[in-house]
Amino acid sequence: MVYLDNAATSKPDEECLKRAEKFLYEAYYNPSALYAEGYNIQIELREARKNILALLTSGSNYDLIFTSCGTEADNQAIFGAGRRGNVVTTLGEHSAVFSAVNELKRRGIEVRFADLNGDGSVNVESLLRLIDDKTSLVSVIHVGNETGAVNDIAKISAEVKAKNPYVCFHSDGVQAFGKIPFKLTKNIDLYSVSAHKIGGIKGVGALIKRKNLIIAPYIYGGGQEHGERSGTENVFGIKDFEYAAVKRYSAIEKYFDSVRRLNDLLWDRLDKAYFKRISPENNSPYILTVGVDGLRGETILHEADDNGVIIGTGSACASNEKKRYSRVILACGITETTADGILRFSFSPENTEKEIEFAAETLNKIVGNRKKLMA
Numbered sequence: 001m002v003y004l005d006n007a008a009t010s011k012p013d014e015e016c017l018k019r020a021e022k023f024l025y026e027a028y029y030n031p032s033a034l035y036a037e038g039y040n041i042q043i044e045l046r047e048a049r050k051n052i053l054a055l056l057t058s059g060s061n062y063d064l065i066f067t068s069c070g071t072e073a074d075n076q077a078i079f080g081a082g083r084r085g086n087v088v089t090t091l092g093e094h095s096a097v098f099s100a101v102n103e104l105k106r107r108g109i110e111v112r113f114a115d116l117n118g119d120g121s122v123n124v125e126s127l128l129r130l131i132d133d134k135t136s137l138v139s140v141i142h143v144g145n146e147t148g149a150v151n152d153i154a155k156i157s158a159e160v161k162a163k164n165p166y167v168c169f170h171s172d173g174v175q176a177f178g179k180i181p182f183k184l185t186k187n188i189d190l191y192s193v194s195a196h197k198i199g200g201i202k203g204v205g206a207l208i209k210r211k212n213l214i215i216a217p218y219i220y221g222g223g224q225e226h227g228e229r230s231g232t233e234n235v236f237g238i239k240d241f242e243y244a245a246v247k248r249y250s251a252i253e254k255y256f257d258s259v260r261r262l263n264d265l266l267w268d269r270l271d272k273a274y275f276k277r278i279s280p281e282n283n284s285p286y287i288l289t290v291g292v293d294g295l296r297g298e299t300i301l302h303e304a305d306d307n308g309v310i311i312g313t314g315s316a317c318a319s320n321e322k323k324r325y326s327r328v329i330l331a332c333g334i335t336e337t338t339a340d341g342i343l344r345f346s347f348s349p350e351n352t353e354k355e356i357e358f359a360a361e362t363l364n365k366i367v368g369n370r371k372k373l374m375a
Contacts, residue, residue, distance in 0.1 A: 002355040005312040006197070007145055007175060007287055007346030013199035013244050020240035031233055032224060041235055048242035055249045056177070056184050056191070056208060065207045065228045066238055070174040070194030071096040072218065073207035076229070077190045078104065078139065080215030081168040085134035086110035090122040091331035092144050094172050096192075098327075101139070116331045119280035120147030124156055128163055137168045142182075142191075143175035146314045146328045146344065148279045148287030150180065157187035168213070174205075178248040179286050181256065189213050195241035198248045204237035255349040260285035262347050262356050269360030274367045276338060278329070285347070289314075291334065292341035292367055294374065300343060303366050309359045312344040 003011070023044070031041040049064045056062075067073045074096035078087070082104050089101050091113050105111045114127035122140055131138065138160050142153050157169040170190035176182060178198035184191060190213070195204040209215065209228075221230030248255070263285045267277065270290065278289040292300065297313035304311055314326045325339045345359070 002309045002351075002359050004345045004347065004351070004355075004359060005310050006348040007344065008312055009196050009202065010199055010348055011350070012196075012201050012240075013247065016199060016240050016243035016247060017201070019243050020236050023236040023239050027235075031235060032222065044235065045233060045238060048238050051242050052193075052206065052245050053208065055245055056182070056193075058183055061186070061211055062184065063209050063211055063226075065209060065225050066233055067205045067207055067229060068203055068231075068234070069205040070094075070172070070192050070197075071205075073192035073194070073205045074170075074172055075100050076207050076215070076218035077170040077192060078137070079218055081170065081190065082109060082137035083216070084109075085136045086112055086130075086132070087137045087139070088112045088114065088127065088130045088135055089139040090114045090116065090127065090141065092116045092120055092122060092146075092149070092328050093139065093141050094145050094174065097139050097141070097172055116328070116333075117149075118333050119283070120144045120149035120278075120328065120332050121280070122151050122156070124159065127156070128159060131160060131163050131167065133164060135164055135167050137170060139170040139172070141175075142171045142173040143180060143284045143287070144328070145175050145287075146326060146342075147289045147332065148175075148283035148285075150176075150282065150284055153188060154182075154185040157185065161187045168215075175284065175286070178245055178252065179256070179259075180284060181252055184208065190215070195237065195244060198244055200241040200244040201237055204234055204241045206241075251349075256285060258349055259347045259351075262351055262353065263288050263345075265353060266345060266356045266360055269357060269364075271364045271368065274364070274371060275343075278332070278334065278338075278342070287347075288345045290343050290345075291329075291338035292343065293337050295341045295367065295370055297340065297342045300341070300363070300366055300370075304359075304362060307362050307366065309362050311359075311363075312346065313342055314344055 029037040029041050078100040101111045112130040115123040153171045168189045173191045174194045177193040189210045191208040196202040219230050275290045329339045
């Protein structure tokens with residue numbers, strides 16, 4: 001089976017799981033307990049926090065709040081920082097942000113959506129026009145989960161702060177973390193990440209927060225995570241996240257280049273008579289999105305699965321919305337005919353050229369046969 005839906009989730013790294021296993025069976029103590037064993041677990045959590053922060057920051061200007069996933073991290077950012085005036089975001093956001101800001105709207109906060117460019121990146125001029133002295137929060141996705149378009153959030157956040165220095169700037173970095181070489185800059189206040197996109201397990205994420213920035217907790221209770229996220233910490237998952245992140249970053253540029261070659265190879269081998277490229281040329285190499293006019297992407301997905309190739313049709317989370325067309329793809333200016341046939345391929349450093357060649361051959365055959373039946 002060839003797995004090309006790594007943007008939805010990735011295979012857990014066995015080496016990292018093995019290292020973290022002791023926190024299930026041996027060092028299983030509650031980190032909030034007062035006895036020595038609990039305190040030792042608290043030290044392990046501090047180590048994980050420090051090591052993950054070091055991957056994205058150059059100094060000690062940030063804190064990290066462990067969460068249950070990237071969605072929770074996004075929600076804490078949105079509901080914790082978007083509490084007054086208006087909130088500005090983009091039409092290209094993951095549903096974790098898009099649905100959260102729409103809930104803000106129902107609660108009486110004005111929400112403004114910036115337009116997208118044709119490649120799925122945010123139209124920066126549109127974004128800046130929406131910001132005024134009452135804007136409390138701006139949220140811009142780092143790497144679009146549906147097209148792989150990369151937003152230059154270092155530059156965008158600086159332009160946002162130049163217009164309103166009191167704005168809190170958040171970015172959903174789930175599809176960038178561990179994939180795009182990048183360091184947080186001073187104008188980025190909040191950044192969401194997730195473990196299971198880079199070889200960690202599901203059920204762990206984090207919200208990285210600029211020090212001295214005060215945001216309201218999203219979950220209340222026992223006051224864990226310095227009072228910023230209550231709930232007994234998933235120590236096994238957090239340590240596995242730490243190990244997977246450090247391992248991925250140890251070769252992030254090598255993986256970036258190798259995955260780019262796989263991305264280019266797949267696009268080169270797909271029949272251009274059938275497949276239309278949606279992803280921009282300078283997108284994240286980990287995502288390639290194409291469209292097939294006249295066919296449903298879901299139909300191709302199921303037949304590909306039957307033939308040994310697992311792919312996506314866009315955001316896995318959005319599949320629960322039961323909508324025929326992706327709102328993000330339509331916001332790029334793509335016609336409904338093409339939007340109906342969207343396919344998203346997302347890669348892992350573990351994929352091979354042989355797998356990519358097989359996937360291209362399989363997809364060319366599936367789509368070619370269906371096109372002939374329609375003729």
